[in-house]
Amino acid sequence: MSNKKRKIRLGRRVAEALDLPAEAVSGMPKLTLQGREAMLVENHKGLFECGENIVRLHTACGILRITGEGLTLLELSAERLYVAGKLCGAEYEP
Amino acid sequence: MLTGIWNSVAGYVIIEIKGKGLERFLNLAVHSGIEIWRVRRTGVATVTARVSVEGFYALRTLVRGQNVHVRILEKRGFIMRLSRLRFRKVLLYGWAIVLALLVAASRRIWFIEVEGCDTVREAEVLAALDTMEVRIGSRRNAVPTSQLGGELMASDPRIAWAGARLDGVTLRVSLQEAEAIPQLPSGGQKTPVSIYAAKDGVITSITVYDGKAKVHVGDAVLAGQELITGVLRSDETHTLLTQARGEVMATVLYRFQATVGPTITKPVETGETRICARIGLFGWEFLSNGFAAEDAWENAREEPTAKYALTNCFLPFTAERIRLYELAEREASATQDELAQAALRKAERVMSETLPENARILSKESETVWLEDGALQASILVTTEENIGEIKEIKEPHGEQD
Secondary structure, X not given: OXXXXXXXXXXXXXXXXXXXXXXXXXXXXXXXXXXOOEEEEEOOOEEEEEOOOEEEEEEOOEEEEEEEEEEEEEEEOOOEEEEEEEEEEEEEOO | OHHHHHHHHHOEEEEEEEEOOHHHHHHHHXXXXXXXXXXXXXXXXXXXXXXXXXXXXXXXXXXXXXXXXXEEEEEEOHHHHHHHHHHOHHHHHHHHHHHHHHHHHOOEOXXXXXXXXXXXXXXXXXXXXXXXXXXXXXXXHHOOHHHHHHHHHHHOOOEEEEEEEEEOOEEEEXXXXXOOOOOOOOOOOOOOEEEEEOOOEEEEEEEEEEOEEOOOOOOEEOXXXXXXXXXXXXXXXXXXXXXXXXXXXXXXXXXXXXXXXXXEEEEEEEEEEEEEEXXXXXXXXXXXXXXXXXXXXXXXXXXXXXXXXXXXXXXXXXXXXXXXXXXXEEEEEOOHHHHHHHHHHHHHHHHHHHOOOOOEEEEEEEEEEEOOOXXXXXXXXXXXXXXXXXXXXXXOOOOOEO
């Protein structure tokens, strides 16, 4: 087991024990979908690809792929990313 | 939302970032604390984004060695618009002058509103204020609002209370007028008097300034009955008399009757007719041939025979062809409605001549009755509330005055 995964599991256990939100302790991404028009990604690790139909992000769980049409990054900061457009899907790349 | 408002005030720039490592450059920028928003891919190696002015200067230092090129597409925001105006000195001076004029104008009084005027006319109050150097255009800080009320009260005995306050550039003056105290008869200032009922009625309120009330609210009184007496004390040895003063309000019932018919004088067509045209423009109407100016045709009955209107045009224009029927006042038989209206008008005329000015009408009912000769009698029943007090000298002396 890699050091990174061990860290995530430890963080998750601590969060469960202390009844804290998991994303606050383990650094796992938190995705909030607003209808089909926008998605807020918190705890991302950086932008990997930014296109009109695809946005790929580094996260603690791997690369997150958001697909859609006319995608725009309404907000881009070190921890938050707010994508707007006509969203089609979000999935982790294998 | 607040961030958006702040950015549109403080200003921001729309930039185009061109190069190979766009995502890497964006990550570097956001980790350096530069706020970037509305990032959109516009080409294979191009994105557009928005950054604050400070963010743009910080980006320029990051560009070195990143193999990207950043350029400004557009500058937006209030500050940016202002900065464009910095070379238009006349405009800036104009705004400065307007601002200075506004500030200067806001230090003076431009409106004076007087409320509570009834017997005291507004023009009299304004004239009184004018003598106190308070007028439109006076400086606001030169107006002693705390003293104005007292000075107004001193200037006119009809003003019981006055107050003034400044509301922006408006000076609001509020008045409370003094109630008129009943005047004594001209017989002499020291003649003892009482107040008697001038009419039959039912007392609704009684206010005694001097003397002693002899009736109470709800009492039915007859004309001539003593309401407020000037006899304060009367026994075998001493009688104390005074000049009774007060206000006695009572409900009074009136009945007004008028009879008309069976014929009445009314406008009747004489058989004379004339054709004329009427032209209307901007709301003004003109009759052709000046028929309306002739007395005989002034109240003629009109019957339009043709009409043309041009209202969609920017000049609202109408033209009418009218037949005028001459009318003359003659004795003629009348319909039931005409007789009723004439009888009621006559009764109303009698009523308006009879009712005192200070009477407040509480209720009014009317009815019409046919008489045997074909005439019609109209009756109006009016209930009013009015001051029925009448000052008279005391009728029966109660001995010698102390």
